[in-house]
Each structure stands twice: as C-alpha cells, then as structure tokens.
Amino acid sequence: MTIETGGSRDGELSICGLSKRFGTSLVLSDISFTVIPGEILGLIGPNGAGKTTLLESITGLCPVASGTVCRHGRELEPEERRRILWYQPDNILPFARQRVATTLSFFRHVHGAATAELDELITGLDLDAILAKPLQTLSKGYRRRVLLAIALLSRQPLLMLDEPFDGFDLRQALSVMDLLRRHVARRTMILSIHQLSEAEKICDRFLLLDQGRLLGIGTLEALARQAGLAPDATLEEVFLALT
Amino acid sequence: MPLPEGPSRARIARYLLGQELRSLLLSPALWLLLAIVSILVGYSFIQAVALYSQASRTALSFPELAAGMNPLDGILVPTFGAYYLGETLLLPFVAIRLIGLDKESGALKLLLQLPLSPLSLCAIKLAAMGLLWLLILLPAGLVLLFWHKMGGHLHLPETALLFAGHGLYSLVVVTIAMFAAAISDSLPTAAMISLAVTLGSWVLDFAVSGQGGTMALLGSFSLTSMLHRFETGLLATSHIAALLGLALFFFLLTTFWLRPGRTTLSRLGASLVLVGILASLLAGVLQTSSALDLSENRRHSLNPADSRALRHLEGTLTMTIHLDRRDSRLLDLEHGILARLRRAVPHLVVRYAATGATGLFGASEDPKYGLIEYTYEGRHDQSYSNSAEEILPIIYRLAGITVRAEPVPAYPGYPLVADAGPTGWWFYLVIPLLCLAAALHGMLLNFYQTHR
Numbered sequence: 001m002t003i004e005t006g007g008s009r010d011g012e013l014s015i016c017g018l019s020k021r022f023g024t025s026l027v028l029s030d031i032s033f034t035v036i037p038g039e040i041l042g043l044i045g046p047n048g049a050g051k052t053t054l055l056e057s058i059t060g061l062c063p064v065a066s067g068t069v070c071r072h073g074r075e076l077e078p079e080e081r082r083r084i085l086w087y088q089p090d091n092i093l094p095f096a097r098q099r100v101a102t103t104l105s106f107f108r109h110v111h112g113a114a115t116a117e118l119d120e121l122i123t124g125l126d127l128d129a130i131l132a133k134p135l136q137t138l139s140k141g142y143r144r145r146v147l148l149a150i151a152l153l154s155r156q157p158l159l160m161l162d163e164p165f166d167g168f169d170l171r172q173a174l175s176v177m178d179l180l181r182r183h184v185a186r187r188t189m190i191l192s193i194h195q196l197s198e199a200e201k202i203c204d205r206f207l208l209l210d211q212g213r214l215l216g217i218g219t220l221e222a223l224a225r226q227a228g229l230a231p232d233a234t235l236e237e238v239f240l241a242l243t
Numbered sequence: 244m245p246l247p248e249g250p251s252r253a254r255i256a257r258y259l260l261g262q263e264l265r266s267l268l269l270s271p272a273l274w275l276l277l278a279i280v281s282i283l284v285g286y287s288f289i290q291a292v293a294l295y296s297q298a299s300r301t302a303l304s305f306p307e308l309a310a311g312m313n314p315l316d317g318i319l320v321p322t323f324g325a326y327y328l329g330e331t332l333l334l335p336f337v338a339i340r341l342i343g344l345d346k347e348s349g350a351l352k353l354l355l356q357l358p359l360s361p362l363s364l365c366a367i368k369l370a371a372m373g374l375l376w377l378l379i380l381l382p383a384g385l386v387l388l389f390w391h392k393m394g395g396h397l398h399l400p401e402t403a404l405l406f407a408g409h410g411l412y413s414l415v416v417v418t419i420a421m422f423a424a425a426i427s428d429s430l431p432t433a434a435m436i437s438l439a440v441t442l443g444s445w446v447l448d449f450a451v452s453g454q455g456g457t458m459a460l461l462g463s464f465s466l467t468s469m470l471h472r473f474e475t476g477l478l479a480t481s482h483i484a485a486l487l488g489l490a491l492f493f494f495l496l497t498t499f500w501l502r503p504g505r506t507t508l509s510r511l512g513a514s515l516v517l518v519g520i521l522a523s524l525l526a527g528v529l530q531t532s533s534a535l536d537l538s539e540n541r542r543h544s545l546n547p548a549d550s551r552a553l554r555h556l557e558g559t560l561t562m563t564i565h566l567d568r569r570d571s572r573l574l575d576l577e578h579g580i581l582a583r584l585r586r587a588v589p590h591l592v593v594r595y596a597a598t599g600a601t602g603l604f605g606a607s608e609d610p611k612y613g614l615i616e617y618t619y620e621g622r623h624d625q626s627y628s629n630s631a632e633e634i635l636p637i638i639y640r641l642a643g644i645t646v647r648a649e650p651v652p653a654y655p656g657y658p659l660v661a662d663a664g665p666t667g668w669w670f671y672l673v674i675p676l677l678c679l680a681a682a683l684h685g686m687l688l689n690f691y692q693t694h695r
Contacts (some may be wrong), residue, residue: 060504061352078504082356092349095262097269109258110357112249150353155249 018067042203088151090162096136263371283325285670292663299658309656335437338420408473418493476538540654
C-alpha cells in the first residue's frame with residue numbers, strides 16, 4: 001500500500017520517521033507527513049491510537065526513539081519548536097484556583113496578544129459569565145472554551161489542539177469550528193479529533209492513525225481513492241476501510 | 244501571514260513572576276506555615292527573654308558574670324530554632340507546589356512552551372519563593388523590633404549572619420522540594436521525598452553527635468550541622484560554599500529533569516556529570532576555605548598577636564591526640580583551641596591516635612590516654628591540657644618564638660531584665676488571625692464565585 005505523505009516539500013513543518021516507544025511497546029511507528037501552511041489537518045484515530053503522543057512528540061515535550069521535525073528542510077531542536085508551534089493539551093486545568101479572567105490575562109500578556117483580541121475571544125466563546133469564577137469550578141464545556149481561548153491567544157504560526165470539541169454539544173461545536181475557521185486565515189492547525197463527524201466538517205486534510213501506525217494522509221477524496229471507495233465516501237467509511 | 248512577534252523574554256519573566264506569586268499567595272499552605280512559625284517564634288522568644296532575664300538578675304548582682312550574657316546565644320538562636328522547625332518540616336510543603344502543582348494541573352506543559360528555558364522558569368519560581376520568604380520572616384522582624392524596644396542589644400554582623408544562615412538553609416530546602424516535585428508524579432510523593440531528605444539530615448546530625456571518624460565527617464555535612472555553624476557568628480567560606488553548592492546542585496537537577504524531550508537515561512547521565520562537577524568544585528573550595536569571626540565576643544578568635552605569630556609558622560606542626568572520639572575533653576579541644584589553630588596555623592596536621600578507652604565509666608588501659616603530643620621541626624613536647632592558655636605557650640616554645648598578647652577590649656556582656664509576655668498578642672493572635680483571614684479570603688472567594 002502506498003501512503004501519500006501529502007503536502008508540498010517546502011511545507012510549514014515536515015515530520016520524518018517519528019517513532020516512540022513506551023518500554024518495549026511501539027506507540028508511534030515511523031510517522032512521516034508534511035503540514036501545508038494555512039490548512040486544518042485533522043489527526044484522526046480511535047482512543048489509544050497515539051494522537052496525543054504524536055502531538056507531544058512533535059512539540060518536543062516527550063522524548064522520541066527516532067525521527068525529526070523540520071521546517072524549510074532544516075531540523076528543529078525541541079527548544080526551537082516553541083517559536084513555531086503551540087500545543088494545547090487535553091484535560092488540563094492551569095492555575096485552577098484563580099479567576100478565569102486572571103488566567104486569560106496572564107496568557108494574553110505572555111503571548112503578547114492585544115486586549116481587543118482577548119475581548120473578541122471572550123465574546124466569541126461566550127466566556128463573559130464565568131470570567132470571575134475559578135477554572136476548577138467550571139463545567140467541562142466551559143473549561144474547554146477557556147483552554148481554547150488560551151490556545152488562540154498564542155502567536156505561533158502552527159497551533160495543535162488536542163480534542164478541541166470534546167465536551168461541546170452540536171451547536172457549541174459548530175460555533176467553535178466557525179471561530180477556528182476565522183483563525184486559520186492567520187495560522188495552520190493540527191486538530192486531534194476522535195469524533196469523525198466533527199472532523200469531516202472542519203478539516204481540510206486528514207491523517208489517519210491507528211495503533212501508532214499512519215494509515216493515510218490526504219483530502220477525504222484522496223483517502224477514499226486510497227481505500228478503493230467512491231469519491232463521496234464519508235470519513236467513517238474511509239477509516240473503516242483502511243483499518 | 245506571519246503573526247506579530249511576542250513580548251520580550253524579560254516581560255514574559257515579569258508576568259510569570261506575578262503569576263507564581265499569585266499562585267503561592269492563593270495557597271493555604273503558605274499562610275498555615277506563617278501562622279505556625281509565628282506561634283513557635285513567639286513562644287520561643289517569650290521563653291528566651293524569661294530565661295535571659297532570670298540569668299541577667301544574677302549577672303547584674305555579680306558584674307563579673309555579665310560577660311556571659313550574650314543576646315545571640317540567649318535570645319536570637321533559641322528564637323530562630325522555631326524557624327528551623329518551620330523550614331525543615333513545613334517549608335517543603337509550600338515549595339513542592341512551585342513545580343508539583345503546575346505538573347499536576349498540566350500548566351507546566353504550557354509554561355514549558357513559552358520562550359523561556361527550564362532554567363529561567365525554575366529561577367522565576369525560586370525568585371517568587373524568595374520574595375515570599377521575606378513574608379515568612381515577619382515574626383523574626385518583630386522579634387528584633389521588640390527586643391530592641393525592650394532595650395536589648397543587637398550586634399548587626401552576627402544577627403545578619405544568622406539570617407543569612409537560615410536564608411541559605413531555606414534555599415537548599417526549597418531546591419530539594421523543587422527537585423522532588425520535578426521527579427515525582429504527585430504532590431504527596433514529592434512531599435515524602437523532600438521530608439525524607441530534610442528529616443534525614445536532622446536524624447543524621449542527631450545520630451552522629453559525639454561520634455568520630457567517617458560518621459563525624461558525614462555529620463558535619465548534614466544540613467542541620469551546617470546551619471548551626473551560622474549560629475555561632477563564624478562566617479566560613481566552606482559553610483557558605485557547601486550550602487550554596489547544594490542549592491545549586493538541586494536547582495540544576497530540577498532544570499535537567501524538567502527539560503522536555505529528554506529520556507530518563509539522559510537525565511540520569513546529566514545528573515551524574517553534575518554530581519562530579521559539583522564535588523570537584525566543592526573540594527576545591529574546601530581546600531582554600533577561610534573564615535571571619537563576626538561574633539561580638541570574638542569567640543572564634545585568638546588574641547591578634549597569637550594569630551599573627553601562628554600564621555607565620557613555616558614548618559609543619561603535628562598534634563597527636565590520645566583521646567577517644569566520644570570523650571568530652573576532645574569535644575572541648577575541637578570546639579575550642581583546635582578549631583582556632585586549624586584556621587590560624589598554615590601547616591597543621593592533627594592525628595587521632597587509637598586509644599583503649601572504654602567510655603565514660605571505664606578506665607583506659609593506655610598509659611598515654613589523655614595526652615596531646617606536639618612536634619614542630621623535630622622538636623617534641625606533650626601535655627594533658629586542652630586549654631589555650633597552656634597549649635599556645637607549648638607551641639611557641641617549640642617554634643622558638645615569644646609572643647606578647649595585645650590588649651583587647653573585654654566583651655562587656657548585655658544583661659537585661661525584661662518581660663516579653665505582652666508581645667505574645669502579636670505572635671499568638673494578630674499574625675495567625677491575619678494568616679487565617681488571608682487563607683479564608685481565598686477559600687471564601689472561591690466559594691462565592693462558584694455559587695453566585
């Protein structure tokens with residue numbers, strides 16, 4: 001089976017031969033792909049596929065057995081990657097005891113974002129009502145929105161979000177997708193998503209991952225072709241055909 | 244379209260420092276530490292003043308006893324004993340939060356992506372803790388103020404040295420706690436590791452007291468033992484270097500273990516290299532150690548004429564001591580004239596001859612037991628005395644020199660009869676209530692914000 005590694009050679013970021021082990025088990029196996037500037041790349045796979053590990057490996061937060069992350073053909077050391085990409089992990093509660101407004105203000109300052117930008121995010125994510133509350137007291141949906149605001153305040157050209165739609169109802173998810181779409185005009189995104197219907201709505205291309213193996217990468221049409229399905233096949237059909 | 248450049252590292256560092264201070268001030272552990280320290284310090288101070296006053300009454304009746312009334316030993320050291328407890332048992336619980344809380348909440352994953360190195364990140368956290376340590380010193384500041392208001396005497400250099408000693412000790416404890424948090428998955432584990440080191444050091448100091456050989460050497464490097472040396476007014480570069488070296492060691496280890504993308508094996512390797520470098524540096528510093536007597540009563544100094552004469556001894560002075568390590572006479576000798584000779588004589592060799600001593604109630608079978616032999620450039624002498632008045636003339640005789648003591652002003656002593664009882668309100672009520680209010684403010688605010 002031939003896997004299209006996708007994208008142009010001088011893409012924003014190229015990941016080559018990334019492998020990662022936990023003890024004796026291989027959790028990422030020789031993953032290679034290129035991210036195209038301005039796209040939303042969906043990292044698709046079931047729970048335990050290695051999506052979070054892949055994002056943390058790209059960020060340089062966790063050690064890898066082998067592989068490189070390159071930009072314009074030059075290998076980036078983990079410290080250098082901080083200038084290029086921002087990774088927003090799933091299920092975190094930064095500074096949980098302090099007011100959301102204080103936490104957002106802190107991240108606005110360290111990212112150098114404008115006050116108007118934060119105000120726009122507060123409105124766009126409907127955070128007004130919870131600004132005075134501590135993060136630890138919020139519902140899962142609100143926590144997600146605050147984390148999303150923190151991520152969108154960052155300046156790095158590549159934004160990686162782990163499960164950004166988890167905990168949102170359909171209407172909220174659509175609203176967040178709209179917000180991300182507006183932001184993608186300025187930056188590239190990699191979204192780790194396990195719900196295929198949501199991924200299909202927002203992503204330009206898809207990277208299918210299962211048990212640490214790269215099954216395919218490309219547009220839905222290209223993946224359907226790779227899976228031997230009709231061009232109008234759904235992402236779910238493609239994923240099932242490739243696994 | 245490229246995004247605009249972010250703020251400078253200095254600005255990010257400033258915001259992060261503010262964030263760290265906020266996090267620590269929101270922590271009830273900090274206020275609990277301050278409240279407990281305040282109560283302990285207050286109790287120690289009031290008791291110390293009562294005992295000092297009792298002794299001072301006698302000293303005022305018999306002026307020759309006044310020289311023994313020293314505020315450093317009588318008031319400050321017992322009062323700071325309360326700080327020792329707080330720094331050893333409670334400070335680790337506050338300090339582990341610097342790293343542990345961010346690690347547990349996931350905030351560390353975000354902070355490590357900021358354009359700051361783990362070294363800068365840890366330095367900012369340490370700086371925040373340092374600023375809040377000044378808050379913890381509030382009861383100590385009140386002690387100095389009240390003592391001064393009562394008419395008590397303070398000698399600034401030895402008082403400053405005492406503060407510096409506790410500052411360095413706290414620095415080591417904080418860096419140990421940071422390292423423990425960096426290598427642990429949870430706050431309770433980090434707390435256990437920190438306490439194991441600080442309490443272990445305490446136990447080690449207790450266990451080796453009165454023992455000799457390797458155990459004594461090991462004990463002299465315990466944190467407790469190093470802190471105690473600052474309580475005597477002796478500013479020794481070896482003590483400062485040892486505490487600073489330990490703090491630097493644990494601080495750098497923390498940064499190694501927080502550096503993202505490194506395997507455990509590479510972190511262990513870097514840690515081992517660090518151990519090697521630090522051990523070499525410390526060995527070098529200890530070889531060239533020097534000391535300055537900052538005590539007002541010059542307890543660590545010889546007469547200036549003696550110091551000058553001893554510094555000019557060119558040959559090697561060898562002292563062979565026939566005393567058991569646990570013998571109180573040896574302890575008196577070590578802490579008295581021998582400690583001063585080690586600092587003054589350029590080439591001094593001290594040998595501890597094996598003895599047949601059987602302890603406190605057993606008589607030694609060695610006929611030389613208790614003897615101290617002196618050899619200088621082939622000349623030999625011996626004595627059973629452990630007092631400076633007898634030992635120095637022996638050394639001068641062997642060296643063939645005559646030394647006439649210089650007149651130095653005698654330490655007058657500072658007897659004072661006072662009652663510190665009324666200050667108890669501040670230590671037992673005002674500060675603890677303020678701490679309680681600060682801790683409750685955070686909790687109530689949280690409750691109100693959650694339920695409104």
